[in-house]
Amino acid sequence: MRIVIDILIFMGVFFAFAGTVGMIRFPDTFNRIHASGMITTMGIIGVIVGGILYCAFYLGDGAMVVKLVIMLVFYLITGPISSHAIMKGSYKHGVKPEKEMVIDQYGEDMVMEEEE
Amino acid sequence: MNKKRTMPGIISTAILCFIFWMIITGQIVAVFTGGASLQSIVIGLIVSILVGWFSSLFLINDSPFYLWMPARLVNLIGYIFITLPVAIFKANVDVAKRALSPHPKINPGIVKIPVDVSSDYGMALVADSITLTPGTVTMDIVEENGQTYYYVHWIDVETTDPAEAGEIIKGTFERKVKGIWG
Amino acid sequence: MIFEELLFFAICFIVMAICLFYRLIKGPSAADRAVTADCLDALTDMALILFALYSGRSVFLDLALITAILGFLGSVITSRYLEGRL
Numbered sequence: 001m002r003i004v005i006d007i008l009i010f011m012g013v014f015f016a017f018a019g020t021v022g023m024i025r026f027p028d029t030f031n032r033i034h035a036s037g038m039i040t041t042m043g044i045i046g047v048i049v050g051g052i053l054y055c056a057f058y059l060g061d062g063a064m065v066v067k068l069v070i071m072l073v074f075y076l077i078t079g080p081i082s083s084h085a086i087m088k089g090s091y092k093h094g095v096k097p098e099k100e101m102v103i104d105q106y107g108e109d110m111v112m113e114e115e116e
Numbered sequence: 117m118n119k120k121r122t123m124p125g126i127i128s129t130a131i132l133c134f135i136f137w138m139i140i141t142g143q144i145v146a147v148f149t150g151g152a153s154l155q156s157i158v159i160g161l162i163v164s165i166l167v168g169w170f171s172s173l174f175l176i177n178d179s180p181f182y183l184w185m186p187a188r189l190v191n192l193i194g195y196i197f198i199t200l201p202v203a204i205f206k207a208n209v210d211v212a213k214r215a216l217s218p219h220p221k222i223n224p225g226i227v228k229i230p231v232d233v234s235s236d237y238g239m240a241l242v243a244d245s246i247t248l249t250p251g252t253v254t255m256d257i258v259e260e261n262g263q264t265y266y267y268v269h270w271i272d273v274e275t276t277d278p279a280e281a282g283e284i285i286k287g288t289f290e291r292k293v294k295g296i297w298g
Numbered sequence: 299m300i301f302e303e304l305l306f307f308a309i310c311f312i313v314m315a316i317c318l319f320y321r322l323i324k325g326p327s328a329a330d331r332a333v334t335a336d337c338l339d340a341l342t343d344m345a346l347i348l349f350a351l352y353s354g355r356s357v358f359l360d361l362a363l364i365t366a367i368l369g370f371l372g373s374v375i376t377s378r379y380l381e382g383r384l
Contacts, residue, residue: 006303009348013310015208016341020314022215023321023337029329030253031224032321034211034271036337037250042208045201047344051351054301059354066139067359068347074366075340080247080254082336082373087253087269089377090329102225102273106255109228109267 001057005050012046019043028098029090033083040079048072121172128176130168137164183296191295199292200245207249211271225273226255229282231264233290238297239264245289252285301352308348315341332376339369 015038022035048068055064091106137160138144146152183189214220233239243254246268255267268285275281315338322334343362350358378384 002301005301009304009307012344013307015212016311016314016344018212018215019337020317020341022211023318023334025215025220026222027220028224029327029333030269031222031271032330032333033253033269034250035215036333037247037253038208038211038215039337040340041204041248041250043344044340045204047347051347054304054351058301059351061354061356062145063142064350064356064359067356067363070140071343071347071359071363071366074363076248077244078366078370080244082370082377084243084247084254085374085377086329086332086336086380088255089380090327090332091255092382093327093329093380095327095329097224102223103276104226105228106226106267109258 001053005054008046008050008053010046012043012050015039015046016043029095030087030097033087037079037083040075040083044072044075044079048075121169124179125172125176126165126168128168128181129172130164132176133164133167134160188296191292195292195296199288200248203245203249203288207251211250214271222271223273224269224271225276226267226269227273227276227278227281227285228265228267229278229285231266231282231286231290233293233297234264235297238293241297242286242289242293245293246286304348304352308345308352311341311345311348315345328376329380332373332380335376336369336373339365339372343369 019035019039022038023032026032026035048071052065052068055061055068138147138157141156141160143152143156143160183192214222231239231242233242239257243257243266246252246254246266251271253269255269258265258267266286268281270281270285273281274284318334318338318341322331322338325331325334343365346358346362346365350356350362375384
């Protein structure tokens, strides 16, 4: 059981490391949001599922298990909301992408609405 | 947005809030082992009825027992515990490869994809699933001529055709959600 | 049985958070700083969870939950401000 817990938590550490590297290396804001999504999904899932197993098998503390489950559900609900809000807000704010986008249908449709 | 407060909506939202109160304050353990405090339970009941009256417009509005059918419940549990983690893991490995490779291979873009789900909960669930998998983020939802469209920011645009891109991004999610919320 | 590696993993998270300060200081626009603040929040949370498991005290879990809620509110309000609807 100890090996399973270690593997889960190490998976969280690895994906959080990949997210951090992506945050520093990716060229513009929109791509950095994808890297941040990697930290708040797989990092959180790995660490918290490992923590639930540790609490249930080694500490034997029911209240901590309940708190960890609440925290996992909270992160999985609010992570998409905040990344969607930041993406839309920064687009409306006028952040320009560093590298030219392949296709930008949102911008084209917004220009068409303004002309009408 | 001219919804009216209905009695079943208020009651079911209040029950949901009361269950959360019991779990967070730890009273649900104390009820079975003895020693639950009456004061705390009464306060939780009053507060959850107030919150239910206040927020039933946004959470549960009509037909509160829609999910209370075995087929839909089984589909929802399978979706949350099997489909979603597998998709999240695959997308994470893909984006991690891009981040850690010596030359980051990215060509971002915003595509517009059509979606067949019509109810509010279904649309929200599909949009949340798309955003939860790294590499795709939903930016906006619009409705044109009775067809719903999502604008999705995609880190690696493989194709610019709307139907093909939709199949790649949300094909499995949409087929599963259709079994729950139509 | 003592899990020494939990403390080691927590230190890994703290080191990653310190590396992210580079992006927080340099980030060209306000949106970059909002994204980075969100990430810092998640990393600090994971370090707090691991320390709570290591020491066996559940006070740190309450702190982590409060940090998560405040970070979510902060990033949503910042993005509303950037969108121009605050």
